[in-house]
Amino acid sequence: MNESRTHEPNAATSTTTKPASPSRYEALRAILQYARPHRLAFIGLFFTTMLAIAADLLQPYLVSIVIDDHIAVGNSGLPFLIGMALIYLGLAVISLIFTYVQSNLLQYTGQHIVASIRKDLFAHISKMSMSFFDRSSSGGLVTNVSSDTETISQFFTQVLLSLIRDGMMLVFIIYFMFRLDVTLAWYSMLTLPIIATLAILFRKRLRQVYQQARSRLSRLVAFTAENLSGMGLIQIFHQEKEQTRRFTEFNSDYWEANVQQLKSNVLFNRTFDVLGNIALVLMVWLGGVAVFNRQMEVGVLYAFISYIRQFFQPINQITMQWNTFQSTIVSMDRIWRILRLKPEIADPAPDEAKPLEPELVRGKVDFNRITFGYEQGQPVLTELDLHIRPGEMIGVVGTTGAGKSTLISLLNRFYDVWEGSVKIDDIDLRQIPQQQLHRIVGLIQQEPFLFSGSIIDNVRMFQSDISREQVIEACRFVGAHEMIERLPQQYDTVLSERGSGLSAGERQLISFARIVVFKPKVLILDEATANLDSHTEQLVQQALQTVSRGRTTIVIAHRLSTIMHADRILVMEHGRIAEQGTHAKLLAQGGIYAELYHHARHSAGTAAEA
Structure with missing residues (x-):
């Protein structure tokens, strides 16, 4: 239920270096492994191709026999010619039938193989760690899933067909030519x-x-x-x-x-x-x-001329497929580079795992002297020590690059700390299976991500075991029900990409309803009200107060009004906690927080006068 995350602007690169480039032939062997389950189909393809080619190439040979052994010596009549014509027609029909079967068999098998590659590639990408997406552009990954797999499809449906059909045809033609003269x-x-x-x-x-x-x-x-x-x-x-x-x-x-x-x-x-x-x-x-x-006999010359006319066709076709084969190798190499990667954030071994039942989680969070950065030698957080009580609401403020979003990325285990540990209920996150961790920790970001689909599916994240009644109840709970009821198809209203058509506040309310449905014990809001107007911010604030009850809540705030009533406010600077305390206590200290607060009030007053 975690939505797509953002990280600090200065944290664009992962600590992990790219693996060495795999051999292109290694990539070819790996991709061809997908063809192994279809061995019988390829055997059938081989025999149907052989029969189709044999029936096609027997026709000139049959005509040569008719000319030399019968017509040339006057040993033929109308019944014989009709019989030969029917045999010739039968060979043509056999060639047509087996060519049709061969083409369909190859297309079916090839498309099935490519569909399997595309499915495994998408599933593999979805399991990769966030550092992988730091290094990879979304456009490049889309090209891998769409264009590169389509190129591989051409290999199985064009290049492979040419190698089998044209190669076999060339062998048959050479055989018949030597047999003739x-x-x-x-x-x-x-x-x-x-x-x-x-x-x-x-x-x-x-x-x-x-x-x-x-x-x-x-x-x-x-x-x-x-x-x-x-x-x-x-x-x-x-x-x-x-x-x-x-x-x-x-x-x-x-x-x-x-x-x-x-x-x-x-x-x-x-x-x-x-x-x-x-x-x-x-x-x-x-x-x-x-x-x-x-x-030489006339019939032999006729058949030989027929074969020599066909001799160059398969050679030309095989040569023309060279470009497709080259591009296929490149595409296979690109896909194999991804498939061979292992997620940097992996689930613990079964004997090391310490599963947590979401219903029994209290929500205690500990950052024990953690050090972490996105590039080696450039730590973003240095020996940060933070302990959050169950049910406590923590506000986090600080300038850009202070490490606020990095903190929540570590709590979601998008990355692993270099030193120290992050724990929930005294259990290290590295010992908790990721699927359970992501049910325990819920994240709402500045730009909530909504998928193409109905509102009800966006709230329950397409999990049909969550009933419609649960979704409606959650939306009522956060104050989104009336807004949804005004839509044309209400809860069945289909949203376009990223929920366009809804305001920023309406999208946020739906993301809050999502949190209520999945009931995480730890809730994180990353600048969730930064782009909202005052009226919408009040609605979201009410929803926040509603969903944060009984949950450990961490709020990354751009607007200080969002966290003024927090149990504790942390002020981060250069990867460390510079100040912490309640709103009143921090104002009384006259430090960084007081400066931020007075600056925010001055900016708001200037805007109001304008």
């Missing part, structure tokens, strides 16, 4: 070194233009996403023309790269076509001479 077959084999040389020469160029097009597309997409997220600022400063000009430049660069890629592909394909036509002319000339000298 060994001399012509060896002449045909002389083209293989030329084909290999062309493929090597073109491969580098094709890879370059492909990577250039992908790179420029990424720049275009990134620029578009950036402008969409900052459209308000663009319109305020009248930057529409300038941003359109820059978009046009990116778009033109991508267009040029696509044109270069298209030209290279066309040149490669046409070169193969020319080579194939030259080989065909050569075989026709050599075969024609052999037929003229009665060294």
Whole structure:
């Protein structure tokens, strides 16, 4: 039930260094492990492909037999020709059926494999520690889950099909060519070194233009996403023309790269076509001479010409799949980099775990001389010692970078302390299973996160075991019921992304209702009223007083009015507790808190006069 968290602006990096880059072949082997459960499907694919190709390539061979053994010697009649035509048609139908089965089998298997990869990748990302998200951009992770897995899908549905079908077709064609005429077959084999040389020469160029097009597309997409997220600022400063000009430049660069890629592909394909036509002319000339000298039969020449026409097709297809294979290897490498990572924050071993029953938790919290930072050698908190009694409300104030949000990140165990310990009811957080810890500690942030879905599902976080009546009761408890009743579909109103359409205060009330439903014993509010107007702040304050009863509550405050009635107020400075006490006591001391308080009152008075 913890919502997405923020941390101090100076804490953008994790202490953990990135692991060494895995071998691309290691990534390939790891991803191909997903194909192992589908061994029978691939065996079926192999045999259906073999039967489809055999039925297709038997047709010229059958015609050669009909021409040489029957028509040429006058040993054929209408019944025979009809019979041969039916056999020919039967082979075509067999080829069609098995090609259809092969394509569907491969698509089904390939999509199933990619769906499994995508599912495991998302599940793995959701289990990663917060330091992982500090290092990784959300856009990059979205690309991993969507674009990279789609590229792998192309490997299973295109590259793999080409390797199996075209490779097998090439072997069958060479077999039939040697079976028909060994001399012509060896002449045909002389083209293989030329084909290999062309493929090597073109491969580098094709890879370059492909990577250039992908790179420029990424720049275009990134620029578009950036402008969409900052459209308000663009319109305020009248930057529409300038941003359109820059978009046009990116778009033109991508267009040029696509044109270069298209030209290279066309040149490669046409070169193969020319080579194939030259080989065909050569075989026709050599075969024609052999037929003229009665060294070869006409039917054999016809079949050989049919095979030589098909000889270059599978080679061309296999070579053209090289780019897709290269991009697949890159995508597999990126995905495997994530899948091989282990969460830095792990659950304790079963023999070391000390489970806590949420109903029996009292809510005592202890920070025992903790030291922690996001980068080695740069501690944010240094030997901080804090002890909170069960049911106590603590207010925390301080300047930006003082370590306030870091404190609550450690209590949620988004990170582990370097030194010291954080305990709930005298049990170290590292000994509590994370699922239980996150039921014990509830977090409400400045910008509450709401998912796309109904209000009722957002309150109960899509857990169907929480009844509708419990949700309504929780909303009544925090004062959100009347607001929800005014909506068109009330509790079934579907919210868009991040709850747009609701005010900041309404979103906060829903997050408070969420807390009531899940009943955490320790409640954390991180700047929960910072962006609210005075009227909405009063509503949220009332909800806060309601949900904090009987709970240990820690309030990170931007507005001091939020924590004036707290049992104890902590003033943090440079990762240490500089002052602590009640509101009245701290004012009487005339220290940092008193200065903050008087500054806040002066700012409020100036704003009121304006």
